[in-house]
Structure formats: structure tokens, C-alpha cells
Amino acid sequence: MFNIGASAMKTANRTAGEKTKAVILETALDLFRGHGFEVTTMRDIARAAKVATGAAYYYFPSKEAIVAAYYDQVQRLHAEKARDGLEGRAGLRERLGVVMHLKLEILEDDRMFLGALFRYTGNPDHPLSVFGKGTEPQRRHSVAIFQEAIAGTNVSEELRQFLPWALWLGHLGMILFLIYDETEGQQRTHKLVDGMLDLLTRFVELTSSALVQPFVQPFQAKMLRMLREAGWTVEI
């Protein structure tokens, strides 16, 4: 409970348990990176981390939970880097670019096991389902980063309500695309993200221009109503 947000905890302050947990996590990630997620067994991880199998399960209820913990770590890192990276940047396009590419850079080397994050996507009740109840805190944290990215920019009040969620959803798609992207340095993903952000920001600008406003307004209104009905109300 009181650990939330304690991302900068010093090693010295950690309890024995926290240290063990960290060792298991890092060992597992090393193995995932070296041999792949599927072929690495919990027994392998425990052995390499020099703990009993039971200890690994004591800290991580499942193998996927290790990847989920890794992703938590990623999110903390992302929030940190985004805070720095956004400083001084004013334009919407630039700010979104910073946030998205930072995320890509953080994840890039771990494409091999990122797929595990999506294993329970079709399983609403599973605690690790991307869209499920169990991952709501992480989801909110992630959305908050996108909220931060559009904060201060001249985005209309209507858009501000659901754009962060759309960006979060889009960023999930980006991660999936990244996993499938075999191009050198995953440049294809980077290019696609840039293209999408170009389109998005141009669209946002367009919607605020008085000239096309009459055309766009009914669209936007309908879209917002629809999303609200679909259960995507943003209650911040």
C-alpha cells in the first residue's frame, strides 16, 4: 500500500523480500532475453536466481506476472523519462512524439517477451487481462502519462476527455506492431507512429479551425456521445 510511487527506493532501504523479488525479476528477464519466454521455465528461473521454485511463486503468481512486473517497471521509467523529455516542449505533435518514441525505445530490446502481456487479452476475468479490472491501476497510470503529454496544448475540452484513452489504446496497438516488426531497429514502427501522430495532430488542428468547424462539430459530438455510451467515460 505504501510502496506505490516509491520508484526511487534505494537498495539499502529494501527489505530482504524486496531484494529477492528484484533478483528473481532481473534473472527471469535475463533468461527471457537470452532464450525466449516460452522455453524458459519457472524452474529455470528459480535455479538461476538461486531460490526455490516456491520462492518464485511466492512473489509472482504466474510466469506472465513476471512480465507484468517488468511492464510496471517500464511504466515508471516511462513516466520519469517523459517528465524530463516533455520539459520545454510546447507543441502537441512534438510532445506526443516524445512520449511515444520514449516508450518504443524502452521496450525495443524486449520485443521477444512483450507478447506475454497480451496472453489474457481475451479473458476479461483474468487479473492480467489488458482490458480487465485487475489492471486498472496500471491503465490509469499509463493514461495519465498521455494526459500529461496533451496538457498545456491547445486541445479542445471535448477532445481532452477521450484523447488520452485513445492514445493509450493506440499505444497498445503500437506495442503489438513493434512485436511483429522485424525491420532493422524497428524503423517501420517508428515511421508508422510518426505518420499516425502527424495525421492526428493535423486532424486536431483542423477540428479547431473555424472554417471546417461546422463540418467536424457534429462528427465530434456523435463520437463523444458514442464513446460515453460504450462505457468510456473519463472520470478523472
Place this chain on the structure above:
Amino acid sequence: MFNIGASAMKTANRTAGEKTKAVILETALDLFRGHGFEVTTMRDIARAAKVATGAAYYYFPSKEAIVAAYYDQVQRLHAEKARDGLEGRAGLRERLGVVMHLKLEILEDDRMFLGALFRYTGNPDHPLSVFGKGTEPQRRHSVAIFQEAIAGTNVSEELRQFLPWALWLGHLGMILFLIYDETEGQQRTHKLVDGMLDLLTRFVELTSSALVQPFVQPFQAKMLRMLREAGWTVEI
């Protein structure tokens, strides 16, 4: 190899193997519907189908493969119903509505185990990955249905290239949404689909109107270029 498209095969013509496979499939689906996907074991299925566990695995390499086979069946049914349902319908909005709602109706009662389709989404090399090489034939077949839906309507040549793929992608999202939708009769999904289709068709109309064409054209051009670069060329 020679079975593809033989959806109307008569029972009498089936070999013993084909009969066994069908029995296993139907038995499994019954169990999935009655008790759920996770709790139903391959042993349960084999026992209920009165075959050995090995026999089940002889026909279906994994438990998810059974759901995949079910989905093949769904697609054949969908193609059939869509052919009938589209007859006489001319407008884009109406045609898309027919195709999408038909799909929903076919899947509606089986939400409980549809999630299994997405289990390997994050696993590019898995034969059952939704976006992977192994499911390309099914994907093409599904896209062809959407192509059929927009055929004959006044959609621009540019849009015609990638709209079917966008619809396929959207329809995947729809299925995911359906899985999470606990509302009575899954009306929320139906409403969302209708809303989305309204927006889409209005947007398509807008893009062909001479008035806004100068605004929309560069958008469209960039989008197509981008998608092509991302590897979504449509080589029909």
C-alpha cells in the same frame, strides 16, 4: 488441401476421420458452452466424444485449435449469410451494417470461449496468431467478405484499397468488445458498431464531396502512403 471451400460436404461423403473430427469439434463446443473454455480439459473433451486423448490431439494440435476450427466454421457461415443478406442492398452503410451485425449474431452465444482466439496475438510465430503467417488464409477470407460488402458502392479507388483491411481490423476490435460486453443481448456492442459505421460512412461521403475534397485529399494520400510503408499493401 482439397477440402478448402467444401463447406456443404454431405455427411455420407465424409471419411471416418472427418466424422471423428466433426464429433470432437461439436462435443468440445458443447462443453465450452456449458462449462467454459478454461475448465474444460482435453481429457473431458475426448471422454465426452468417446475417443482417446491422443485422438483429439491427432485432429487438433491444441485446445485453442478447436476454437480456431470453430471460427473457420463461423467464417463459412458468415460468408454464406452475408451473400444472402447483401442481396438487394445498395448503400454502403446498410451493407456494412448487414455484414457486421450478422457476424455479431453468429458469435453472440459463444462469447465465453471466443477469447481463446486471441491467446497467441502477441506471438508472431505461433500458427494460431491472429496477425501471423499461419492464419493468412483465414484473414484473406475474412477480408474478402468486407470487400464484397463495399463492392458496388461508390467508394473511391483509394479507399477501396485499404478499407477492407481496416474493417477486418475493426471487426477484431468488435469481437474483443463483445467478449467484454456484459449488457443484455450485448446491445452495447451493437450500438457501438452502429455508431462507428455511421461515422465511417459519413466520413466516406464527406471525402467524396467536392467541397471538402481539398482538405481531405492530403490526409488520405498521406494515410495510404503510410499504410503502404507499414506493409499493408493490398495485392488482390
Place this chain on the structure above:
DNA sequence: GTCTATAGCTAGATAGAC
């Protein structure tokens, strides 16, 4: 509360006999 050691369960998947 943090761990070890170990044993066992379950169920997905496979091998090899027939």
C-alpha cells in the same frame, strides 16, 4: 513475514504400439 525443500497435482502435449 521470508524462504527452503520436496512432493504432488493437473492438464496440455507427445511417442510409439497396433
Place this chain on the structure above:
DNA sequence: GTCTATCTAGCTATAGAC
């Protein structure tokens, strides 16, 4: 094409040490 037997690995359980 079908069966029986077996393997594997995720996961659980327990009892005890510190």
C-alpha cells in the same frame, strides 16, 4: 487413425527453518 502410456511444466501444498 486410434489408443495407451508417458512427459513436461505450470502451479499448489506443506512442513519447517529463521
